[in-house]
Amino acid sequence: MRVNRTSRVRGRTAAGLAVAALTAVAAASAGPAAAQPKAAPAAAAECSEAYRIEQKLSTGTTWTMCWHYEREAGLVLENVSYQPPGEAGPIRVLTSAKLAQIHVPYDDGSVEYDDLTGAGFGQGLMNLAPGECPGGTIRTVKVPDAWDPEQPDVKGLCATTRSRGHAYRMQGASAGKVWQEQGKDLLVYTVNQVGWYEYITEWRFQDDGTVHANVGATGSLSPGDYDAGDGRGWPIGKGAKSYATSHSHNVFWRLNFGLDGSSKNKVEQYDSVVSPPAQGGQAPRNKTTRTKVTKELAGDARNMRWWRVVSTVGKNKDEHARSYEIVPGASSTYPGRSYTKHDIYFTQYKKCEQFASNNLRNCGAGAGKSVDKWANGQALTHPVAWVNIGFHHVARDEDQQPMPVHWQGFSLAPRDVTAMNPLTPPELADQNGQVETGS
Numbered sequence: 001m002r003v004n005r006t007s008r009v010r011g012r013t014a015a016g017l018a019v020a021a022l023t024a025v026a027a028a029s030a031g032p033a034a035a036q037p038k039a040a041p042a043a044a045a046e047c048s049e050a051y052r053i054e055q056k057l058s059t060g061t062t063w064t065m066c067w068h069y070e071r072e073a074g075l076v077l078e079n080v081s082y083q084p085p086g087e088a089g090p091i092r093v094l095t096s097a098k099l100a101q102i103h104v105p106y107d108d109g110s111v112e113y114d115d116l117t118g119a120g121f122g123q124g125l126m127n128l129a130p131g132e133c134p135g136g137t138i139r140t141v142k143v144p145d146a147w148d149p150e151q152p153d154v155k156g157l158c159a160t161t162r163s164r165g166h167a168y169r170m171q172g173a174s175a176g177k178v179w180q181e182q183g184k185d186l187l188v189y190t191v192n193q194v195g196w197y198e199y200i201t202e203w204r205f206q207d208d209g210t211v212h213a214n215v216g217a218t219g220s221l222s223p224g225d226y227d228a229g230d231g232r233g234w235p236i237g238k239g240a241k242s243y244a245t246s247h248s249h250n251v252f253w254r255l256n257f258g259l260d261g262s263s264k265n266k267v268e269q270y271d272s273v274v275s276p277p278a279q280g281g282q283a284p285r286n287k288t289t290r291t292k293v294t295k296e297l298a299g300d301a302r303n304m305r306w307w308r309v310v311s312t313v314g315k316n317k318d319e320h321a322r323s324y325e326i327v328p329g330a331s332s333t334y335p336g337r338s339y340t341k342h343d344i345y346f347t348q349y350k351k352c353e354q355f356a357s358n359n360l361r362n363c364g365a366g367a368g369k370s371v372d373k374w375a376n377g378q379a380l381t382h383p384v385a386w387v388n389i390g391f392h393h394v395a396r397d398e399d400q401q402p403m404p405v406h407w408q409g410f411s412l413a414p415r416d417v418t419a420m421n422p423l424t425p426p427e428l429a430d431q432n433g434q435v436e437t438g439s
């Protein structure tokens with residue numbers, strides 16, 4: 001399978017092909033122990049300057065985090081904290097966050113790839129041109145087992161800021177003014193080449209506490225795949241030529257939450273049932289119920305269903321438990337593999353469980369190598385969330401050349417992290433649960 005990928009997708013340069021093939025084979029035969037990434041540095045609020053990202057946005061919010069780089073997973077963010085204006089100190093959100101797999105099965109059943117653990121994603125870190133990180137700073141990353149051992153240092157991590165448009169807007173009648181603020185984001189990203197593809201791994205931290213995780217695929221379609229002859233591709237050449245084989249990109253993220261600095265978080269699922277108007281009623285009714293997720297779960301997205309991770313130690317100034325809601329983006333869930341069938345998994349933290357499929361670490365006999373095997377009913381006291389977002393890529397003429405970035409991902413939305421909108425202007429700060437008309 002891996003050799004097949006090498007011949008089919010790699011081969012951009014002859015040298016790259018040879019090294020990729022050798023490394024893939026070596027990793028496979030050496031077994032899980034040899035393939036383990038280096039252990040993450042412990043409790044890295046104390047990370048050194050070089051591994052620290054701290055950004056105070058012009059709207060007053062500060063995000064801080066540490067980063068390190070793993071051979072397979074690439075960029076790992078740790079100890080991610082958020083401090084909006086008006087909060088005395090940073091509020092911990094995540095203990096760690098990273099990609100957990102990019103699984104790429106082809107529609108014709110010829111092949112499937114695990115891009116992180118089987119195709120050199122981490123080692124494919126790309127140098128960023130200065131113009132690719134506008135207004136920001138590009139950090140140098142030492143890539144473990146770099147393809148070219150002479151050049152392990154890659155200028156590959158961008159941290160920058162960006163405006164996102166309105167954070168809010170409100171017409172203030174009596175104030176005779178418009179309350180509005182233009183939101184600012186911290187962006188952290190890398191580009192990793194896998195064969196002909198280049199994946200942008202982007203983390204976006206908004207000044208209102210929202211986090212977005214997205215993977216964008218760009219680069220080139222693999223010319224080795226212009227051979228779909230059985231109706232499972234799309235012609236991208238002139239006339240009925242060059243049928244690019246359709247395929248999926250199933251991207252997994254692994255989130256180890258640490259709300260308010262504690263790993264003991266709770267998980268809740270919410271579902272809504274809409275029923276017809278009651279007799280004599282004006283409109284349909286909607287009943288939203290909470291289900292406490294106390295055991296490991298393989299969850300399926302559904303209309304009006306959502307999940308949140310709740311702090312057990314921290315409350316906001318309204319005495320509400322702090323939480324983060326997981327908001328999946330558009331997804332085509334791929335039913336072909338046991339681990340891709342579900343949209344989210346919550347598993348009890350276990351150090352060896354690092355990749356959603358083709359896990360490299362040894363979790364013991366019978367433990368399995370994919371996340372679906374680990375969601376087996378254990379009590380959930382230290383949850384790890386695995387988010388699966390799928391994209392079915394049916395190529396189109398516009399995909400060459402280069403291929404426009406296609407994005408997939410999810411968001412984490414703060415829910416009761418602060419008692420009010422963290423960007424509330426001081427003049428409106430008394431409107432907590434009691435809006436004044438015409439302010």
Ligand SMILES: [Cu+2]
Pocket residue numbers: 217247249393
């Ligand atoms: Cu694709």
